[in-house]
Amino acid sequence: MCGIVGYIGTQEAKEILISGLERLEYRGYDSAGIATVSEGRLNCVKAKGKLYNLREKLEQTVDNAQIGIGHTRWATHGKPEVHNAHPHLDSYLKVAVVQNGIIENYRELREELKSKGIGFNSETDTEVIPHLISQYLADSNISLLEAVQKTIPHLEGAFAIAVISADNPYELIVARQQAPLTLGFGQGEFFCASDITALVPHTHAVLTLENGEMARLTPLGVEIYTFAGERVSRFPRTLDWNPGQVEKQGFRHYMRKEIYEQPGVVRSSLETYLNPNWKLEENPDFSPINLGFSEQLYDNIDFIQILACGTSWHASLIGKYLLEQVAGVITSVDYASEYRYSPKPVIPHTLIVGVTQSGETADTIAALEMEKARREKLDSKYHAKLLAITNRTESTIGQLCDRIIDTQAGIEIGVAATKTFVAQVMGFYFLALDLAYRRRSLSNERIDSIITGLRSLPDKMEKILETQEDAIEELAHEFVKETEDFIFVGRGINFPIALEGALKLKEISYIHAEGYPAGEMKHGPIALLDSEVPVVAIAMPGSVYEKVISNAQEAKARDARLIGVTSVNAEEAGLTFDDVLNVPEVEELLSPILAVIPLQLLSYHIAAIKGLDVDQPRNLAKSVTVE
């Protein structure tokens, strides 16, 4: 949450900062601000609400400064008001700081500073930082770098900071402790940002700081140090990035663009992970899946523990289904936020899988770190084998885990996850099939038929987009005025799709929605049903199809308007459902990848017709870097 940017070089900093913040706005949009240094003075401009408010304010100012920092905020400590917006300054208006993260001990620090007569202008945790730095600068004849170095040991929590000072116009200091921060290297100009999306328009040479590192950026170069002050020698890497990924490319919203990118993402993951030389008729003695993991990883896996949040948790529930039903390995999925405070007793030979699209979710990272640390103290058979399933391989989870499945989804900008969800589920198909092959839990014939089914998915996904969207948009009109509640039901491998359909709807349309296992409705939630509450049933032919249809009938008997996501023909579907969201035929095991698309489109159109901010729904952020 929150995005920070910094610039030092030969161009006007203002426009670079604000356009950088625009690319980070998905991380938070409660307020924004920038600070620059020119003629020995700090210029600080802040605005409440979305970034265009700050842009408007800045248009009325002249600022030629060539150094500056910026921030877009997702409020944690203190309401989203101008006085709580970053950058925060010291009492002499000499030091400006932006921060992403949380300073957990800010209350004590604040009291300590107050007892020394220092006044505060905000309720934020961040404001203690410029005051501490300022004290060190005042007390002794030290550089800005040294003052920040002396300040950091006082700070507890996870944070990334960028600091400038009116008296040091050629120095930008940054530090990272468990919150993302990447440096960009240009020609005589240097950048920092919470995410590389803000750097790619300027440079593809980047270096991600590690925890416990800080850097001094000057117009001449970048020096990296540990918090203890030791110089670190590291070199930037070159990004293989297509800036088009972060443009809307003619779509009204990123979310719709990303829904449309899904067939391509699935194609690309199939190309990456299916071994083209694996031919059933040749009776191959190697895995059809090419994840690049050694036998060692798979030897002795008795248990798989998956940790994730939100939509990634839903993808993980499908993962559990696949790992248990296809690969035959007992698997547990936990919310990372719960697991970190109530972990399971340790089981030997465990594969720990972290699933996250941002790669930065604080709870997921902390749960993985905790699991790794507690297991390292034990006998080696308990040591964690860590695997990340993510589209952001350069992120914190990428640094933490020894193995990664890069889901090939690229960056996702719409706050509601769509293509990354589908890509994570694909990651689980590959993992489950690789395990199934190596453990011989499925015959080669069965594996081959699943792979054939996987290969057919992109065309089928395209067909849904081509043939169903108009009808879904028309249907969406019926729910924009009076509908206050929605129920989504599914069973088996499609129960998580019910959860995901409900989450998509509530987060972008603000309509209350619940996802339930269809068979559980009669144990309570059925009491909610009447003609005002539409029920969406995911009824894909397969082992639980008849059961879902029976559960749907129970809802219909309570006057609920019944919407079916199904591949059965119109005549059969019409016997049960009032409205049908049709998807092509597919075997049940692969059906979640298709079933989720009409639900994404339904939520999208309801929110778009309501005129809501689809890509940046209220109160949310794309990268949840606070606990």
Ligand code: F6R
């Ligand atoms: C929902 C959504 C969130 C995220 C959750 C975890 O559309 O995007 O529920 O899935 O915040 O985020 P990651 O996957 O980045 O760990």
